[in-house]
Amino acid sequence: MNHPRIVVLGAGIVGASIAYHLARQGAEVTVLEQSSPGSGVTAHSFAWINPLGEFPAAARPLRTQALADYRRLEQELPDLQINWSGALCYHPEDVPSADDQQPGLARQWLDQDRIGQLEPNLRQPPERARFAPGEGSLDPLAVTDCLLEGARRHGARILLQTAALELQVQGQEPVRVITSTGVHQADHVVLATGCGTPALLAPLGIELPVQPSPSILLRLDAPPGLVKTLVSNDLLEIREASDGSLLAAEDYIDAQGPQGPQAIAEQALASIHQSFRGAESVTLRSVEVGQRPMPVDQLPVIGPCHTHPRLYLAVMHAGVTLAPTVGRLICQELLQARQCAELAPCRPDRFGH
Ligand SMILES: Cc1cc2nc3c(=O)[nH]c(=O)nc-3n(C[C@H](O)[C@H](O)[C@H](O)COP(=O)(O)OP(=O)(O)OC[C@H]3O[C@@H](n4cnc5c(N)ncnc54)[C@H](O)[C@@H]3O)c2cc1C
CATH class of the missing domain: 3.50.50.60 (FAD/NAD(P)-binding domain)
Known part of the structure; x- marks a missing residue:
């Protein structure tokens, strides 16, 4: 065949x-x-x-x-755009691991000064963070x-x-x-x-x-360039979208009420205001719930x-x-x-x- x-x-x-x-x-x-x-x-x-x-x-x-494979697709399909911003992650439980040295996936541990250079608007850069320069978003x-x-x-x-x-x-x-x-x-x-x-x-x-597993996506109007890389910590997962707005992902807890998507979005917005210098003008454009197909x-x-x-x-x-x-x-x-x-x-x- x-x-x-x-x-x-x-x-x-x-x-x-x-x-x-x-x-x-x-x-x-x-x-x-x-x-x-x-x-x-x-x-x-x-x-x-x-x-x-x-x-x-x-x-x-x-x-x-x-x-x-994404690098290959970029060659095959010239219109396919990927923002290879790198990803900056800091969670309290993060420790160096063998994964940091995986060929082609290398991640570096950065100190506070270097983190501040990558994300100059972060009010309180952590003492150290793991940076994956080869990662991106689309x-x-x-x-x-x-x-x-x-x-x-x-x-x-x-x-x-x-x-x-x-x-x-x-x-x-x-x-x-x-x-x-x-x-x-x-x-x-x-x-x-x-x-x-x-x-x-x-x-x-x-x-x-396979069950639907809800997760929340926030779209925010923001001054361009506020967030340079993709930042993931215990409060936020945030990056700039291709139109200059910000995207943030949050865990879904409840359908409504104090743990519902709107309330979680307001908390995330407050975290953004606190975390980034120049974020006072950031406003919420939309709150969406997506159902992930989860085996x-x-x-x-x-x-x-x-x-x-x-x-x-x-x-x-x-x-x-x-x-x-x-x-x-x-x-x-x-x-x-x-x-x-x-x-x-x-x-x-x-x-x-
Ligand atoms: C808030 C959020 C953040 C996420 N973040 C990430 C991330 O950072 N990285 C990551 O890798 N993944 C992430 N995911 C998960 C990722 O989005 C999904 O795994 C991925 O989009 C699944 O794609 P899919 O094509 O399998 O499913 P879908 O996009 O749901 O596509 C299935 C398609 O099938 C069609 N369809 C269904 N039934 C029929 C039918 N009977 N006949 C014809 N058509 C039909 C539907 O209309 C739909 O278009 C995130 C998800 C959410 C909600």
Whole structure:
């Protein structure tokens, strides 16, 4: 099968990357998206390319390739913009670790003077912080569009406002995808449908333990250049967006009341006012809650369904970080029949399907 017909369900950043990599290698790709590109959780992402963040150790071989894959994509897609600002992290529990020396991911421990040079508006730079100069962030909608445009240039069809309603699978027959606008047949169907995946699989008797996990994104109007790098500490995760505004990510605690998103946003705003010189004029533009597709063990779910091998799952947290690497590896698995070792811990059959 040199040019298999592949339907990719979902045009978030993960589906867009998979479609791009497959189309580039000659597959006949159709993307079906129920709404518009990136309209799922991708639109609400803080979008830090964060290969060494908190995550299960088994995902490490996958995540540590993210920076190199984004650098590759920058070469392949000249319109793809990444802000390689570096990330400055200081949490009380942080101590030097072997990860600091990982080739290509190196992080440095900086003293107060150096931190002050990197973030001159910080009122009270910490005594030391870990700086990852090779990390960055991106505009998740712009990057999703860019990947889809790349896929389109390689012949992919992108059908928006097209919801997959039912998957019909019978033995080795091509899969039939019943949608709101017609029927599509495919040799493989990749489900990059985030939080929508369990509902698509349930009628096939497959229970996928992926739950929506809420998280809060704040957009703030601010003087440009207030925050230079990406700063992550116990109070804040904050960076400048491509339009000069600020983005901050916060943990979600409650739907409303004193621990609800609006109250958390007000606390974050107060922290920004206190933490940065010149931040008095910073105001809150919006408070958004995004539902992250979170597998029960927090490991990505990537691979063919045990019972229906023509269905291939691609559901994960930290999808912004992982998108370019999983796109490349899934393409190898589907087009070259390779089993990528990095994906071994991510297989859906670990849930006993
Ligand atoms: C506040 C916040 C901060 C975050 N920060 C980071 C970060 O710093 N770094 C990081 O790596 N990750 C971060 N994340 C997580 C990251 O945003 C997600 O992991 C990633 O966007 C998931 O992308 P996706 O394409 O899998 O899902 P989605 O963007 O949800 O895409 C799934 C798509 O499938 C479509 N769909 C669903 N069902 C159907 C159907 N039946 N038919 C057709 N289409 C369908 C949806 O409309 C949607 O467009 C953050 C998330 C939040 C909320």
